[in-house]
Amino acid sequence: MAAIEIDGVTKRYGDVVAVRDLSLDIAEGEVFGFLGPNGAGKSTTINMLLDFVRPTEGEIRVLGRDVHDESVAVREHLGVLPEGFSVYDRLTGRQHLEFAIESKDADADPDALLERVGLSGDGDRKAGGYSKGMAQRLVLAMSLVDDPDLLVLDEPSTGLDPNGAKQMREIVREEADRGATVFFSSHILGQVEAVCDRVGILREGELVAEDSIEGLRDAVGSDSTLKVRVDSVPEGVLADLRGIEGVAEVGREDHTLRVTCDSGVKASVITTLESAGAEVEDFEMEESSLEDLFMAYTADKQEVEA
Amino acid sequence: MTWQAVARKDFQDAVRSKWLWALSALFVLVFSLPAILQFYLEMGSAPPQGEQGSSDAFIFLMKQGTSVLVPLIAIVLAYASITQERESGSLKLLLSLPHSREDVVFGKVVGRAGVLTLPIVLGFVVAAVLILATSLSFKLANFVLFAVLTVVLGLVFVGLSVGISAAASTGRRAMMSATGAFFMFVILWNAFANQLVNLLDKYVGLADATQLHAVLFLKLLNPTQAYKTLIDSFLLESAVQSRIMMFGFMRQQVAAQTLGESLPVYLSNGFVVSYLLLWLLVSVGVGYWVFENADL
Structure with a gap:
């Protein structure tokens, strides 16, 4: 079973085509880098995976389920770090994690999660006082709750310093080793090169390349x-x-x-x-x-x- | 169904807001003022013989205030409940977790209703304590009914505002719609009801009794009017009397003659309660439907 099956998906906003006839299969256990410059349609695609927006045409299945008809069931097995999110200013980091744990009906230790993303000691502070990088770490921790089968990370290194970005890569690797599928988007290529089995490059809403890093090198003439x-x-x-x-x-x-x-x-x-x-x-x-x-x-x- | 988690988080979030505490203070102040005044007037003087007042007088006075204040505060508390999360991006966190949009709307209604109910109950408790300290006789049943109806009124307007918030794409639109709804229900409705029936009469021609019934029915569709007449009906121990009081002084006698001893079923208390709850169902339902089909 493929972790993600995107089949002939087009998304239009009025006259603007954000994603054009996209088809993409991600195998289970794969680490897939979704590349493209800003505005290429990466976030629109991810928003469609999450059922935040609906495709104008085409179908998307995640973990074998239709993302719209069985959206909640899909998200029970998903860990998500969305793009352009904001945290709840008045809730502490720990309360965010407790909310994620309760929502997923999971049994997880907020402190262990905080430590894993490098936020130990900050759990009792209100998330409104967190820096962008800390908020990014907190939501990464939320996405890791209940060992998801699929991690969807939209521009995960946004706001992270080089050390934070390295930690992020390590976590992606650990999750992949555990058997999770990882789908992450980036316009920072160093991130992708280091951890991905395969990449897809999106340009102006169309998939212009889809291959392993080596395969891509050969294809370009390398x-x-x-x-x-x-x-x-x-x-x-x-x-x-x-x-x-x-x-x-x-x-x-x-x-x-x-x-x-x-x-x-x-x-x-x-x-x-x-x-x-x-x-x-x-x-x-x-x-x-x-x-x-x-x-x-x-x-x-x-x-x-x- | 995970709306409980959403409601709890929403409540937790709101409880940390200074708003809630300001609201509680406001309610306590508003509810206790008449009682304090009474207590102050009585100081040093013997309680008047014979015509002893009761807490019903307090309710009679208070309902005018609560019928405006409770909707207003419910709207302020809830109109941005979903648009704010949508505009800031925290809705993405919420919907990345396994919550359906239904859970979000329902959880918000329950969470914000809790946020409103807490200060209302606090206000009523303080008022009750103060009334007990005066010579007013305390009629517990009526007082509790008043409190329950006030909470229901709050719930209806929270549902209306959350529905508006779910359907609106921006906070600005939600605010404008909610403000419009407030003025419609609190200020314009009665004039609108009379005008509509006059128009009907002009073009179709209605018997006087039909006109009266129609106006009454339209007025009862307004949740704030429904709230007031329900309170009157148990204070006066007569649903008919409370409906007559919905007319201006000049028309009350005609209304009394027309209505006679009993009310048609669609003007009865049971139906009035159902109109009140219908607003809750319809506005939350429509809001959810629009939200469910929206691109976020």
């Missing part, structure tokens, strides 16, 4: 950069390098050459250099980061138009 340090740069060698099939770009900085190429042709790059009389002192490969991939998927259109 140019790598070869950094080579040589004792000297023989004349004409740069032109020779540019002539190799698979080499996209050659740059020079003193005795260091930067060759952007397919990973398959690095041997010929080295051979060409050596046969031209240069001695290769050192070389290293820089693989393209997901950031570059992401830019390739989401930014190229605008650049072409510009």
Whole structure:
């Protein structure tokens, strides 16, 4: 059974199409990163998973149940960190957790949850006095109540410092190890790269890519950069390098050459250099980061138009 | 069904608000003032012989105030109960947990009704203690009935406001609708009832008795009027008398002659109570229906 089945979903607000014909299956136990720039339709999609808004067309099933007809049953097995939430200012952190525990008819220890998200000692303070990051941690703790089968985290690292973001990643990993499915959206790619089995990239309401990180790299052509340090740069060698099939770009900085190429042709790059009389002192490969991939998927259109 | 959890959280949240305490103080003050006044006037003088007053006099006086104050405060307490959560985003927390929208609406009605009932009951208890300290004879049954009806009136207006709040997409709209509802029920309704029947009479032609019955029926549909006439009916120990009192002084004699000894069933106390409760059902029901079908 798939944890999430989104089937041909379109959401229109008047003339504006927020999500267009989206189909996506997330397997049980998978950690899925839902990527896209702000305004791409990530939150609209998540809001449809939660039945906050209803699709104009298409169907969504979560944990085998229709998200609208059996919304409450779905949410009994869900942990959610929504986007754009606010806490109850007059209730303490502990009262928030107690409310979540009571709502889920669960048997959980608020103190253990507070400690897990790094809020031990703050449980008896009113949540109205929490910083954005603390509120984010509190709601993460609420989402963890009763070991949900599926965690839906919308931009979970919003407001968190690097240490908090790291803790968040650790919790995502722990939950995945426990067997939970994790679906989280982000526009911060470092988050996704580190913890996801698979990612989907949304742009202007449409899914433009859906693959593992490695798969995405291959799909983009996954140019790598070869950094080579040589004792000297023989004349004409740069032109020779540019002539190799698979080499996209050659740059020079003193005795260091930067060759952007397919990973398959690095041997010929080295051979060409050596046969031209240069001695290769050192070389290293820089693989393209997901950031570059992401830019390739989401930014190229605008650049072409510009 | 998880509305209990929603209601408890809502109440917990509201109890921490300074509002609730200000309200309690207001109710205690309003309810105890007449009793304090009575007590003060009696100081040093012997209780008047023969015509001894009772707590019924207090009720007679108080109902005018409560019929305005209770709806007003119920509306203020509840009109933003859902729109506020919707606009701030805490509704997302609530609906991320396994609560249906039905639970949210119902939980809010119960939670806010609790918030309103607490100060009302407190006000009544203080008033009762003060009345006992005066020479007024304390008629417990009537006093308790008055308190119960006041709580019911509060509940009806809480339901109305939560319904408005559930149906409104913004706090501003909820506020405007709730304000409109208040003026309609408290100020405009009677004039509207008379006008409507006059119009009907003009175009259709109604017998005098029919006109009178129609006006009375329309007036009884107003929850604040229903509340007052129900109170009068047990103070006067006559439902007919209490309905006659709903007319101006000039028309009371005609009304008495027309109504005679007994009331048609749709003007009886039982039906008046049902009209009162119908407002609760309809406004909560309509509010829920709109909320259920809304994109949040």
